[in-house]
Amino acid sequence: xxxxxxxxxxxxxxxxxxxxxxxxxxxxxxxxxxxxxxxxxxxxxxxxxxxxxxxxxxxxxxxxxxxxxxxxxxxxxxxxxxxxxxxxxxxxxxxxxxxxxxxxxxxxxxxxxxxxxxxxxxxxxxxxxxxxxxxxxxxxxxxxxxxxxxxxxxxxxxxxxxxxxxxxxxxxxxxxxxxxxxxxxxxxxxxxxxxxxxxxxxxxxxxxxxxxxxxxxxxxxxxxxxxxxxxxxxxxxxxxxxxxxxxxxxxxxxxxxxxxxxxxxxxxxxxxxxxxxxxxxxxxxxxxxxxxxxxxxxxxxxxxxxxxxxxxxxxxxxxxxxxxxxxxx
Amino acid sequence: xxxxxxxxxxxxxxxxxxxxxxxxxxxxxxxxxxxxxxxxxxxxxxxxxxxxxxxxxxxxxxxxxxxxxxxxxxxxxxxxxxxxxxxxxxxxxxxxxxxxxxxxxxxxxxxxxxxxxxxxxxxxxxxxxxxxxxxxxxxxxxxxxxxxxxxxxxxxxxxxxxxxxxxxxxxxxxxxxxxxxxxxxxxxxxxxxxxxxxxxxxxxxxxxxxxxxxxxxxxxxxxxxxxxxxxxxxxxxxxxxxxxxxxxxxxxxxxxxxxxxxxxxxxxxxxxxxxxxxxxxxxxxxxxxxxxxxxxxxxxxxxxxxxxxxxxxxxxxxxxxxxxxx
Ligand SMILES: Nc1ncnc2c1ncn2[C@@H]1O[C@H](COP(=O)(O)OP(=O)(O)OP(=O)(O)O)[C@@H](O)[C@H]1O
Ligand SMILES: Nc1ncnc2c1ncn2[C@@H]1O[C@H](COP(=O)(O)OP(=O)(O)O)[C@@H](O)[C@H]1O
Ligand code: SF4
Ligand code: SF4
Ligand SMILES: [Mg+2]
Ligand SMILES: [Mg+2]
Numbered sequence: 001x002x003x004x005x006x007x008x009x010x011x012x013x014x015x016x017x018x019x020x021x022x023x024x025x026x027x028x029x030x031x032x033x034x035x036x037x038x039x040x041x042x043x044x045x046x047x048x049x050x051x052x053x054x055x056x057x058x059x060x061x062x063x064x065x066x067x068x069x070x071x072x073x074x075x076x077x078x079x080x081x082x083x084x085x086x087x088x089x090x091x092x093x094x095x096x097x098x099x100x101x102x103x104x105x106x107x108x109x110x111x112x113x114x115x116x117x118x119x120x121x122x123x124x125x126x127x128x129x130x131x132x133x134x135x136x137x138x139x140x141x142x143x144x145x146x147x148x149x150x151x152x153x154x155x156x157x158x159x160x161x162x163x164x165x166x167x168x169x170x171x172x173x174x175x176x177x178x179x180x181x182x183x184x185x186x187x188x189x190x191x192x193x194x195x196x197x198x199x200x201x202x203x204x205x206x207x208x209x210x211x212x213x214x215x216x217x218x219x220x221x222x223x224x225x226x227x228x229x230x231x232x233x234x235x236x237x238x239x240x241x242x243x244x245x246x247x248x249x250x251x252x253x254x255x256x257x258x259x260x261x262x263x264x265x266x267x268x269x270x271x272x273x274x275x276x277x278x279x280x281x282x283x284x285x286x287x288x289x290x291x292x293x294x295x296x297x298x299x300x301x302x303x304x305x306x307x308x309x310x311x312x313x314x315x316x317x318x319x320x321x322x323x324x325x326x327x328x329x
Numbered sequence: 330x331x332x333x334x335x336x337x338x339x340x341x342x343x344x345x346x347x348x349x350x351x352x353x354x355x356x357x358x359x360x361x362x363x364x365x366x367x368x369x370x371x372x373x374x375x376x377x378x379x380x381x382x383x384x385x386x387x388x389x390x391x392x393x394x395x396x397x398x399x400x401x402x403x404x405x406x407x408x409x410x411x412x413x414x415x416x417x418x419x420x421x422x423x424x425x426x427x428x429x430x431x432x433x434x435x436x437x438x439x440x441x442x443x444x445x446x447x448x449x450x451x452x453x454x455x456x457x458x459x460x461x462x463x464x465x466x467x468x469x470x471x472x473x474x475x476x477x478x479x480x481x482x483x484x485x486x487x488x489x490x491x492x493x494x495x496x497x498x499x500x501x502x503x504x505x506x507x508x509x510x511x512x513x514x515x516x517x518x519x520x521x522x523x524x525x526x527x528x529x530x531x532x533x534x535x536x537x538x539x540x541x542x543x544x545x546x547x548x549x550x551x552x553x554x555x556x557x558x559x560x561x562x563x564x565x566x567x568x569x570x571x572x573x574x575x576x577x578x579x580x581x582x583x584x585x586x587x588x589x590x591x592x593x594x595x596x597x598x599x600x601x602x603x604x605x606x607x608x609x610x611x612x613x614x615x616x617x618x619x620x621x622x623x624x625x626x627x628x629x630x631x632x633x634x635x636x637x638x639x640x641x642x643x644x645x646x647x648x649x650x651x652x653x654x655x
Contacts, residue, residue, distance in 0.1 A: 041518045187589040188606050190589065220598030240595050240596070243593065244595075258519055258593045
């Protein structure tokens, strides 16, 4: 059985302007020790998916439907207290902007000690300090003894993100969710952090959900990739097939848009035409149809059903015509 | 490409004083730009790359004179700008424009798009009648790929990519010759970066513009720039034609930057050996003695910690390293 199984998740925001169906019937699963990449452009519902799993969606948002089965338990049925016991301990999350999750008035050491007080194996204060130092070392922070008494603002962006990772892995979670953990960082620091996460993931055999808008970032890291567009999953497959043979027109467009070091300077850059949909009144049928070069009449009328092969799932009428329906989806 | 010099920067320094103690006094300087020299030719794009905090924005803001340089000289078409009074500077302020890093923060949320663009026209009195002014605004919107109907909307009604186009239209309004583009696409999704870059390239051809393109995405810099300078801790460490720099970096820092660029190919990405730099970028308040890169350089030797390597010519390129890569 998969470690995490998300079924038909629906998380909506009830705003004055109307209902934003930020995540609208998304299903996927993550196995133990597996890295799932979630890709899509800004506003496609990646963060809301992650926040839904953590049960951290705030007003006016609400998860209105679906199931989130983690290790056999539907998280949506847990009381707030029960859910608190899962958060950090069994499922941990690293956010895009580390400053939002670190309290600027508390030292890094305080943040770590507070979290480590939930570890029953650490009985004395010294146990906890030792473990905090060990964790900071593990994420590559030099002189960790000194660093514990410093405040978050005294750390650079890259170091803060390392602290967040140290906090996230502190209680050995089974699932680590990372929402654009490197988007705000420089390429060299991004490379450092990706190496670090890969090392930790392999060492502890953790399951990881890695969210990004840049397909290029996860090519070397993810086992499987799920592509989202306008609140829906449009394609899912193993990382090699997604990159070598993207089937959904949106995945193809996203891949063509990734900047590459060997782009031909005499050629115009490929740009996805049009703009992302208005999420209060998304296009009917396939939500990508106003921007899709292959759109057919049915695309504007009917929501595509799953097509593809057993380890590939694509929601597109064109692919459906060419490959037929997937069994068991 | 013509070979007319449009901008020349010589030993430019922009330092920010740091105060502290009691009574308050200056206890040090953030040497954000610390002795930078380069030349830009008409119609070309000079890329400026480097990690955050290395001084790219400060350099750009000093060139458009939002900051006063601490030392050094700036020539624009032969005129030395650093000694000019604010009044004498006005015509140059028009010719050198800047597009800012954050499309969300750089537009006044209480002004409509027409007001934002019109303000630039007003400052430099670039129209005779109200109708002409209005017509200019419409034209500018269309030039950057927006439509007339957008004129009376507010910035929050636009996506990031559209906002960046508004910023570009505002810069274009005053018919500049040189535009400093400070990370114009960094805050945008990859899916819309290409749109903005295509608009920039079209405009450059149409109006014969010169660009200073500041970025940390090396793929885009390589694509758009004719020449590139690499900055580290307030210094230029390498300068080269774009094609050569990316084929064969001479400075160890450039090599590390290149090796950190993600490769969008699962097989290649897993095979490649990356140079993972150790440690953090040192504080510009307290730069290391000797080579600024010495604290992270995998090739550093004794001399690197003592003597700062000057930027030297090597076969049409420039590099500041005691041991340039072969
Ligand atoms: N608090 C909120 N109130 C109203 N709508 C919201 C709220 N948070 C998110 N949304 C909407 O939900 C949709 C998905 O948002 P989400 O943040 O998940 O996207 P994302 O793909 O992670 O984007 P980004 O890359 O910009 O973070 C968007 O249309 C967004 O505007
Ligand atoms: N107004 C300011 N006052 C003090 N320090 C500043 C100011 N602006 C920039 N700095 C400092 O100067 C250095 C270079 O900054 P900046 O040019 O913005 O970097 P970049 O654009 O390359 O990210 C940084 O250390 C930054 O904190
Ligand atoms: S369903 Fe139709 S519009 Fe949607 S991606 Fe497929 S071909 Fe394009
Ligand atoms: S001078 Fe020395 S420390 Fe600096 S980049 Fe060259 S080899 Fe490295
Ligand atoms: Mg997000
Ligand atoms: Mg900057």
